[in-house]
Amino acid sequence: MKSEPDTYGIDDLAKKGGPDIWEGCRNYQVRNSFRDDMEVGDLAFFYHSNAEPSGIVGTMRIAKKAYTDPTQFDPSSKYFDAKSPVDNPRWLAPDVELVEKFDRVISLAEMREHEELSEMLVLRKGQRLSVLPVTEREWDFILKNLARGSSVGSASGHFEGESRS
DNA sequence: GCCAACGTTGGC
DNA sequence: GCCAACGTTGGC
Numbered sequence: 488m489k490s491e492p493d494t495y496g497i498d499d500l501a502k503k504g505g506p507d508i509w510e511g512c513r514n515y516q517v518r519n520s521f522r523d524d525m526e527v528g529d530l531a532f533f534y535h536s537n538a539e540p541s542g543i544v545g546t547m548r549i550a551k552k553a554y555t556d557p558t559q560f561d562p563s564s565k566y567f568d569a570k571s572p573v574d575n576p577r578w579l580a581p582d583v584e585l586v587e588k589f590d591r592v593i594s595l596a597e598m599r600e601h602e603e604l605s606e607m608l609v610l611r612k613g614q615r616l617s618v619l620p621v622t623e624r625e626w627d628f629i630l631k632n633l634a635r636g637s638s639v640g641s642a643s644g645h646f647e648g649e650s651r652s
Numbered sequence: 653g654c655c656a657a658c659g660t661t662g663g664c
Numbered sequence: 665g666c667c668a669a670c671g672t673t674g675g676c
Contacts (some may be wrong), residue, residue, distance in 0.1 A: 491674090514659075537674055595675075613657035615673045 488547075488583070489609075489617040497533045497544045497588050506550035507583040510558050511566040517618045521553035521579045524620070530586065532621060532629070536611065542554060542594035543629065551582035593633045597622040603628045 488509065490496065502506055512518065529549045535541055556578040558566035571577040598604045608619040 490676090516659090541675070612675090613673095615658065617673085 488531045489534045489619075491537045493537070496535060496538075497585070498519055500533070500547065500583065500585045501588055503585075503596045508580050509583050510554075510580045512556070512580065512617055513566065513568065514616060516616055518577070518579055520618050520620075521581055525549050525553060525581055531583070532626075532627070533585075535592065536617075538592075540592055540594040540596065542592040543589070544592050544595070545588040546586040546630075546634075547583045548586050549581050550584040553579035553581040561610035587634075589634050593629065593631050597633065598629075601628070601632075608623045 490509075503510075512521070527549050531547050531549065532543045533545045533547050535544050546569040555576045556566070558564040558580075559571045559576060559578045560573060562569075563568055566578075568577060595610065598607065598610060604625055607621070607625055608614055608616075609621075618645065
């Protein structure tokens with residue numbers, strides 16, 4: 488799940504100290520993923536887009552099944568959608584909670600170095616969807632090999648942002 | 653800031 | 665329902 492850290496980054500979720508709404512997605516494919524593919528307890532990577540560098544910064548859990556995104560009806564919100572019918576809302580948003588903040592960014596460039604990740608959708612050119620499926624194999628590979636093991640400074644790989652809930 | 657990719661809009 | 669124009673995403 489992608490977000491621009493200038494808008495909402497993993498530190499914002501960490502600061503929340505519990506579940507927070509993943510608001511503002513205005514794409515029908517993403518809406519359908521929320522509705523059809525995501526259940527409470529599912530895990531996801533938190534991905535920073537338009538960042539220095541862009542990449543995976545942690546993991547989170549779906550804390551609440553996607554529901555009507557209130558920002559679509561809020562004229563003061565940048566996510567306001569005047570065309571969304573109140574009686575048939577277009578846009579959904581799940582709640583997410585932080586599981587782990589990695590102690591480093593797993594950058595796109597680094598992911599591209601690994602054959603095991605060569606099929607990852609997020610690496611595909613022109614892939615702009617902000618929510619993308621990850622295979623179990625990719626998930627396991629990243630957690631096992633990249634999330635904590637760093638070639639730079641292998642010291643103290645302790646978990647930050649452990650869920651307090 | 654460039655630009656590739658692709659979703660969305662709207663005229664017809 | 666075609667498709668050109670336009671808008672957005674997001675890496676670089």
